[in-house]
Amino acid sequence: MTGRISVRTLFFGVYGELAARREGSAELADDSTVADLVEALRGPGGLEWLPERVVVAVNQRYAESGTRLANGDEVALIPPVAGG
Numbered sequence: 001m002t003g004r005i006s007v008r009t010l011f012f013g014v015y016g017e018l019a020a021r022r023e024g025s026a027e028l029a030d031d032s033t034v035a036d037l038v039e040a041l042r043g044p045g046g047l048e049w050l051p052e053r054v055v056v057a058v059n060q061r062y063a064e065s066g067t068r069l070a071n072g073d074e075v076a077l078i079p080p081v082a083g084g
Helices: 013-019 034-042
Strands: 004-011 023-029 055-058 061-063 074-078
Touching: 004 013, 004 034, 013 074, 023 034, 034 055, 034 074
Parallel strands: 004 074
Antiparallel strands: 004 023, 055 061, 055 074
8 A cells, every 4th residue: 555645835926826825735645756746736626727847846946757755845836937
């Protein structure tokens, strides 16, 4: 039987506006990756508007989609930023 982990999710910028919240939490299987979290967030009734490629930071460090998550990790979803 697979264990479960809980991660804190942070939604920055427009993602927070679209999600109607700035933070939340997610329960995942203990072998989950960043990609698994994003897919779970997109799930039915979820944040289907998330783009295919999402910039993510785990514990304040940019992370790739294959990065493994651990119980208590803080995962920030960072929207694209336009500059001028």
